Amino acid sequence: MKGLHFFVYIVTNPTKTVLYTGVTNDLADRIQQHYQNRGNKTTFTGRYHCYNLLYYETFSGIEQAISREKEIKGWTRAKKEC
Template identity: 40%
Template sequence: MKIYFVYILKCADNTYYTGITSNLEKRIMEHESGKHIDSYTYKRRPIKLVYFAEFTNVDLAISTEKQIKKWSKAKKEALINNEYNKLPNLAKKKFNN
């Protein structure tokens, strides 16, 4: 059974990058080494892995990555910090503004 990872990196400029891969260790090394010059993280190194989740269903992994990419920085930080109880309120604030 293949495993897929959705991950969040914290970049040197304090922004977050969310990605998906089937080989987390290799992908992190690619980000760290700057293998892909056109990537978001290339000029924002060093990077730090701050969150990852494992999936056996690639479609669910892709949809989760897309969902997290749309989240605010505060909502991503709640996820990273295991503050799951804050996630619903952070979503509501977006719609109340």
């Protein structure tokens, strides 16, 4: 899959009280989905209105992206905010 990239990203809500870390292959579309789902109680990002992009990294392989996502999810909140 030449040219395909994967993204690990962190989004937050407008009051910056909640953080969400995820993986996608289309960052712009995924952020739009999070925004459209705001208020949807059936999803974490919808429930907490997480759609403001704080940070992202790009990877050429899904395995590396998932590994990095797991690493970031293990961080403290303070480290994620730096």
